[in-house]
Amino acid sequence: MYVVKFGGSAITDKTKPYTYRRGRVAKAAAELRGRQAVLIHGAGSFAHPHVKAFGLTPLGIALTKASLRRLTAYVVEELAEAGVAAMPVEPSDVFWGRELRRVEVLTHALSHGLYPLLHGDIVPSDGGYVVVSGDDMAVEVARLLKPRAVVFLMDVDGIYTAPPGTPGAERIRRIAPGLAVEGAGGVDVTGGVRKKVESGLEIARLGIPVYYCHIEDREALREALDGGHPERCTVVEPIQ
Ligand SMILES: Nc1ncnc2c1ncn2[C@@H]1O[C@H](COP(=O)(O)OP(=O)(O)OP(=O)(O)O)[C@@H](O)[C@H]1O
Numbered sequence: 001m002y003v004v005k006f007g008g009s010a011i012t013d014k015t016k017p018y019t020y021r022r023g024r025v026a027k028a029a030a031e032l033r034g035r036q037a038v039l040i041h042g043a044g045s046f047a048h049p050h051v052k053a054f055g056l057t058p059l060g061i062a063l064t065k066a067s068l069r070r071l072t073a074y075v076v077e078e079l080a081e082a083g084v085a086a087m088p089v090e091p092s093d094v095f096w097g098r099e100l101r102r103v104e105v106l107t108h109a110l111s112h113g114l115y116p117l118l119h120g121d122i123v124p125s126d127g128g129y130v131v132v133s134g135d136d137m138a139v140e141v142a143r144l145l146k147p148r149a150v151v152f153l154m155d156v157d158g159i160y161t162a163p164p165g166t167p168g169a170e171r172i173r174r175i176a177p178g179l180a181v182e183g184a185g186g187v188d189v190t191g192g193v194r195k196k197v198e199s200g201l202e203i204a205r206l207g208i209p210v211y212y213c214h215i216e217d218r219e220a221l222r223e224a225l226d227g228g229h230p231e232r233c234t235v236v237e238p239i240q
C-alpha cells in the first residue's frame with residue numbers, strides 16, 4: 001500500500017484561481033493501476049486564495065469547501081477515465097484537527113478495490129476550524145497505515161536549495177534531518193516547500209521512504225513505487 005499526494009502546484013496553476021491542469025493526474029494514475037494506494041490532492045488555486053482572502057470566517061469556510069468539491073470532482077473523473085476508481089473521502093468527516101479519527105473509512109475503501117481520496121481542507125477542531133494541509137494528512141495516514149512508500153508529486157522534479165530557476169538553485173538528491181528550504185508555487189497558506197520537507201522527515205522517522213517527483217515523470221514514479229532509487233526524484237531515506 002502507498003500514499004500518493006498530487007500537489008496543488010502539479011494539478012492546478014497556483015498563480016491563477018480555479019485553473020485545473022487537465023491530463024496530469026491521468027499520467028500518474030497509469031502507474032497506480034493494480035496497486036493499493038491512499039490518494040491525497042492538494043488545494044492549489046481552488047482554495048489557497050480563498051483562505052488568504054477570507055480566512056476561517058463562516059463565508060470563507062463555505063467558499064473554500066465549495067471550490068474544493070469542484071477540484072475533487074475533476075480529480076475523481078480524471079482518475080476514473082484512467083482506470084483508477086477513487087472514493088472521495090470528506091476530510092471533515094474523518095479528521096478532527098490533524099488527527100485522523102476514522103481510519104476505517106480509508107481501509108474499508110481499500111478492501112473494496114477503491115482508492116480513498118483525501119485533500120487538504122478546513123476541518124473541525126477543538127478551537128473551531130483549522131486548515132489541514134494534504135502534506136499533514138500524508139503524515140497522519142502514514143502513521144496509521146504504514147505504507148511501503150509516500151510519494152509527493154509536484155510540478156518540479158524534487159526539492160531544490162532555492163526556488164527552482166533562481167540563480168544557484170540546485171536539486172537536492174537526498175534530504176537529511178535539519179534541512180531548511182523555503183518557497184512555494186503561487187498563493188500558499190500552508191507553509192509551501194518547508195512544510196513538505198518537514199512532513200517528509202516526519203514520515204521517514206516512521207521508517208517509511210519518501211519521494212518528491214515530477215507528476216509527469218511516469219518512469220520515476222514507477223521506480224519509486226517499486227522500491228528503487230529514482231535518480232530524477234528527491235528522496236528521504238527511512239530514519240531508524
Ligand atoms: N526550494 C524549492 N524546492 C522545490 N520547489 C519549490 C522550491 N521553492 C519554490 N518551489 C515551488 O513550490 C511549488 C511546490 O510547493 P507547493 O507548496 O506549492 O506544493 P504543492 O503540494 O504542489 O501545493 P499544494 O500545497 O497546493 O498542494 C512548485 O511550484 C515549485 O516550483
Ligand SMILES: C=C(C)CCOP(=O)(O)O
Nearest residue numbers: 042043120121133134190
Ligand atoms: C488551503 C487549504 C484549505 C488546504 C491546503 O492543503 P494543501 O494544498 O495540501 O497544502
